[in-house]
Amino acid sequence: MGNEQIKIGSSTLARATQIGLTITDPAQFILAADVDVVLFNKAGTLTAPIRRVVKSRLAYSSPLMTQSDLLALAAGVEASSEHPIAISIVEEAKRQNLELPNVLDARAIPGLGIAGVLDGETIMVGGPGLLTSRNIPIYVDDLVRSDAANQIGNSVVYVVQNSQLLGMIELSESVLPEAVEMVNQFHANKIRVAMVTGDATGVAQHFADQLRIAEVYAEIVPSRKVDVVRKLKSDGSKVAVVGRLDLDGMALSESHVGIAIDSDGFSSSTAAGLHLKTSGTKVVLQTILLSKRVKSQSRQKLFLISGAALVLMGALAIILSSL
Numbered sequence: 001m002g003n004e005q006i007k008i009g010s011s012t013l014a015r016a017t018q019i020g021l022t023i024t025d026p027a028q029f030i031l032a033a034d035v036d037v038v039l040f041n042k043a044g045t046l047t048a049p050i051r052r053v054v055k056s057r058l059a060y061s062s063p064l065m066t067q068s069d070l071l072a073l074a075a076g077v078e079a080s081s082e083h084p085i086a087i088s089i090v091e092e093a094k095r096q097n098l099e100l101p102n103v104l105d106a107r108a109i110p111g112l113g114i115a116g117v118l119d120g121e122t123i124m125v126g127g128p129g130l131l132t133s134r135n136i137p138i139y140v141d142d143l144v145r146s147d148a149a150n151q152i153g154n155s156v157v158y159v160v161q162n163s164q165l166l167g168m169i170e171l172s173e174s175v176l177p178e179a180v181e182m183v184n185q186f187h188a189n190k191i192r193v194a195m196v197t198g199d200a201t202g203v204a205q206h207f208a209d210q211l212r213i214a215e216v217y218a219e220i221v222p223s224r225k226v227d228v229v230r231k232l233k234s235d236g237s238k239v240a241v242v243g244r245l246d247l248d249g250m251a252l253s254e255s256h257v258g259i260a261i262d263s264d265g266f267s268s269s270t271a272a273g274l275h276l277k278t279s280g281t282k283v284v285l286q287t288i289l290l291s292k293r294v295k296s297q298s299r300q301k302l303f304l305i306s307g308a309a310l311v312l313m314g315a316l317a318i319i320l321s322s323l
Contacts, residue, residue: 012294019286022265025273032257032274032291035191036237037215038284039229039251042197045242045261045279046179047207049084053092054154055170060139062166068098070167074159076101077116077125085157086114088171089125111198111221113157124160128200129219136160142168150202175210182281183211191288192237196220196228225251242284245269259284 008026016023023029040046056067064070075093078086079100093100103116103123112133113126124130128146131138136158138146142165146156149170157169186193194215197204204218217228225243229251232239241248241255245263249271252258258272261284265275276283 008294012290015290016287019283019290020277021283021287021290022263022275022277023273024265024270024275028257028273029287029291030295031238032240032288033295034238035240035257035288037192037194037232038186038240038242038288039194039196039232039255040242040281040284041248042195042199042204042207043084043173045176045281046183046195046211046213047173047175051084051088051155051171051173053088053169054172055149056167057145057170058167059142059165063161063164064166067167068096070159071096071169072098072100073118073123073166074125074157074169076103076118077106077114077123077159079103080106081108081114083114085155085171086125089157089169111223121161125157126160127155127157127198127219129198129221130160131158131165134160134163136163136165138165146200147202150200151206153203153206155199155203175207176281179281180211182285183213185285186281187212189285189289189292194228194232196225198222222247223250226254229254240284240288243272245271259287 008023008029043049056071058064058067058070071089071093075090075098078089101118103118106114106116108114109124109126112130113124115122115124130136146168149156154170154172157171159166159169183193192215193213194217195204195208195213196217198220199218201218204216208216220228225248229239229241238256240257240259241251242259242261243252245252245260245267249269252260252271257274259274259276260272261276261279263275264277274287276287
């Protein structure tokens with residue numbers, strides 16, 4: 001039975017409303033029943049959005065004098081950003097009563113971090129991709145320490161002045177309590193879970209192991225998420241992507257089922273056919289299971305109708321034969 005034959009009834013729409021789901025593309029909702037793999041972003045969906053600064057250290061040959069100088073400088077650059085890491089760094093600087101420098105022209109470097117100008121010098125704050133993309137040298141000892149932090153699940157943010165590494169700030173995060181159970185529930189329903197993140201491979205693998213997620217894509221900038229979706233689709237799998245319209249539009253559009261989180265469904269974007277008011281893994285699973293239920297009920301109705309038709313035809317044949 002084709003998906004186009006299935007109608008979404010009022011009881012289904014009522015249940016969708018209860019779980020905070022808005023359906024703008026019924027075809028995608030029906031297709032959700034057949035999804036093989038769901039791709040989640042790590043931060044804020046599988047792990048808690050709030051991170052905590054646990055350590056800062058100066059890089060080898062850094063011109064800065066203290067770790068406080070490093071933290072204050074990073075917070076000055078991050079002050080205008082709404083990224084969870086930026087918020088954590090600024091809050092820690094405030095907690096330590098540090099005076100933030102007046103950094104000018106702060107601007108995001110898509111997928112890499114943020115940059116600003118202080119006393120005519122360019123100051124950049126970002127993840128490992130910042131170093132590789134800008135060919136910033138890092139001494140072996142600093143690299144080893146950063147890798148050790150990654151292995152225990154701590155992200156490392158690098159602070160750079162022009163082309164010189166000034167130091168590193170280490171932040172911790174934790175798996176959301178419901179995420180482990182929900183990933184198990186996906187697996188129980190024969191749905192694979194994949195994770196994508198811009199974080200270092202060590203960090204990604206640390207949390208993937210906790211969550212029992214086998215398909216992990218690390219150090220992926222937003223513009224490359226669409227390549228991850230294509231890779232997942234390459235073996236014939238039907239792929240659902242869970243993401244935000246403003247950050248993950250291309251990946252949502254490339255998927256079979258686009259699930260936009262923190263969305264009321266009133267956006268003019270057509271990247272996603274399903275919109276969820278919240279961002280939890282539980283409501284994503286509820287959405288897929290609701291689609292499965294609708295498809296199952298539709299098959300049962302079709303079977304009953306077909307059976308009734310056969311009985312009627314048989315009765316008609318008996319009547320005709322007796323004439």
